[in-house]
Amino acid sequence: MKQYSFIITLFLLAACGKQEEKKADNAMGDETVVPVKLEKVAQTVRSESITASGLVASSEEAKLSFKIGGIIQKIFVEEGQKVRKGQVLASLNMTEIDAQVSQAKFGVEKAERDFKRVENMLKDTAATLEQMQNATTGFDVAKQSLQIAQFNRSYAQITSPIDGAVIKKMANEGELTGPGTPIFYITSNRQSDWVVRVGVSDKDWARLKVGDKANVSLDAYPSETFTGTVTKLAPAADPMNKLYEIEVRINPNGQRFASGLFAKVELKPVQNRNYIMVPIEAIIEGNGQDAFVYVLDESRKKVKRLPIRIGFVDGDKVLVTNGLEGITEVVTSGSAFLTESSNVIIK
Template structure:
């Protein structure tokens, strides 16, 4: 009897162990079975707007009427009468050259002119007595005329051996000093007009932006000197050729100081608003992924409603929390915003 009970107990233990092992194996298989992740996403509507894309550039404030003053001829600078920052009046004497050499040239021209006139007088007398030929008389006449012109040139150079202010303004740069040799045409002073509303900002723009601008286009200007204020302006001049150095076209913007004190050289950031408008696709900024400059991507819900597809876009400019795209998303009503950072085109998605 004892043997029989032992056999029954052993059989029950084996049966229970087998069931436990099977359950454990099933749980392990269940735990290791892969589950495909589903990414929750949010869709935001796409709209179309018509805007004039602004042109942003930077430059320096300056007077609309500036003068780079120089001597007409070269020489040794004798005196400089004004310094940087001084106000000057139109016609005021600013600097002179040493006239020793210049006066000598005038005297030399005067003596040559006097000699030519004397020679002409003698030839005329000889010609009247038939002692000189017509050719000699013509040559003497020509020599006299040449001597007069040389005297005129010397006297003209003598009168321009000085620099005078051409406008009422302020000396912004003094480029040379007394005692230095200066070549003809080399700037000695830079003067800016001091009229209260005579201020401009000159900026360089690309050829594509230049083509969209017109005289009279509006502009807004911010200055580092006045960070809390925005000034208004208009395009007053458009260059007709690019700068050979930087290949940009210069645009002159006349700025309204509105009672604020300006000075040449203030740094300005200019936002120009062209009159030419175009259509843009408007999407939330969080829809843009893998942005790189003007290029990026957005995700769209695929036709099967379970996946997404990645579409390239071209960024025009930012407008607050919106992005204006230059390539229209034709026929697209929504873009993925929430969850876009975790997506690939193989991801399973669900719209929340």
């Protein structure tokens, strides 16, 4: 038993010795001084383009529906068919609708008879003023009901509000439809009406204005670049993705466009943007537009790592949009050997 105790004691002493050596090594490592070079950052102003993607659509488009419900009697067009403004596209079965109009007419006739009867009785003092008022109100209500029924009958048809084409037909003959239920989706077929709608961030939205130019590339025409112009800026962000919608009107250059074509848009705002410019050697751990740089702390004997946002790269310079506010110098040479606990000396 004593022999086992002696072995355990030796093991613990050896372990403690190794831990002390490790602490000593770490202490020596912490005291290592890394020589670094610094370079001052520079302010610059550039007109950076904004890239986004979206789908081609018509600036004039509509979802058409019946104002009233009923059975669809006839559909006169098919998907892809061209239509003219005012053309009848579909109609409802008129049996019930005509019956409602007839019923309203009978109601007007009865209310008019009641009104005249009470009016004559009032002249003979056989009716009260209240009875006359009730008859007048009933007559007015009946006439209004007839107007509503006739108005609804006029909306038992769907007519095209524009010259265009039927992109989608969402119902068939014989189906029961409700008021406001979309039946057709139509778009304009004029060449000047094609647009791309894209989403941009709030900072990019602030740099854009109506009239700014754009280059548009379509997967359908990979060898061509189309020109465009910003025509609309959304006044509020989309509540789902928090982006602001920008509408760009495209010049098709004689090519055939269709709704839904995928487009990449390069927006060219006239308004410039301020950047902080640093050498490309200062960038570490870059991942897309996110990266880090090292700067000296207040003691100028240690460093700290700052996250930055890259706008774009221009030769051997990186233009930074966020992260270096108030910073005058960044570490260039020696940054690959640094951690935030490193001691440094300026070469």
